[in-house]
Amino acid sequence: MRDASQKKDGSAVRFMIVDDSSFMIRELERFIRAMNCTVAATASSGEQAVEKYPEIKPDIVTMDISMPGMNGLEALTRILELDPRARVVMISGLGHENMVRECISAGAAGFLVKPLAQEQFEQTLMPILAKFA
Numbered sequence: 001m002r003d004a005s006q007k008k009d010g011s012a013v014r015f016m017i018v019d020d021s022s023f024m025i026r027e028l029e030r031f032i033r034a035m036n037c038t039v040a041a042t043a044s045s046g047e048q049a050v051e052k053y054p055e056i057k058p059d060i061v062t063m064d065i066s067m068p069g070m071n072g073l074e075a076l077t078r079i080l081e082l083d084p085r086a087r088v089v090m091i092s093g094l095g096h097e098n099m100v101r102e103c104i105s106a107g108a109a110g111f112l113v114k115p116l117a118q119e120q121f122e123q124t125l126m127p128i129l130a131k132f133a
Contacts, residue, residue: 062089
């Protein structure tokens with residue numbers, strides 16, 4: 001029986017992590033690998049995320065909102081223009097209700113508030129992962 005970290009073809013769900021903090025990238029890599037998923041790529045800016053997305057074609061993107069240059073909300077919008085079915089989970093230290101609503105309205109698949117814990121990460125990602133099984 002397949003678990004939620006596997007797609008119908010048996011391959012692991014592939015993530016792209018977008019964050020300007022190398023610490024957060026390492027933390028998210030740890031969370032993702034603990035769920036038996038794969039980190040296909042990382043990006044440290046919204047511009048890099050938009051550039052890498054068509055080539056990498058990740059199943060799920062985790063996207064920090066506050067980054068220099070193109071912020072996460074703008075990158076979310078551009079990625080959804082490239083692929084309307086993209087699954088992007090926004091991450092922010094802000095945690096403001098307006099920002100959550102704005103991201104969800106823009107098409108985010110979910111929203112996480114820093115600091116993150118493995119349990120919180122899994123609870124947010126499990127419904128999204130279930131769509132691949």
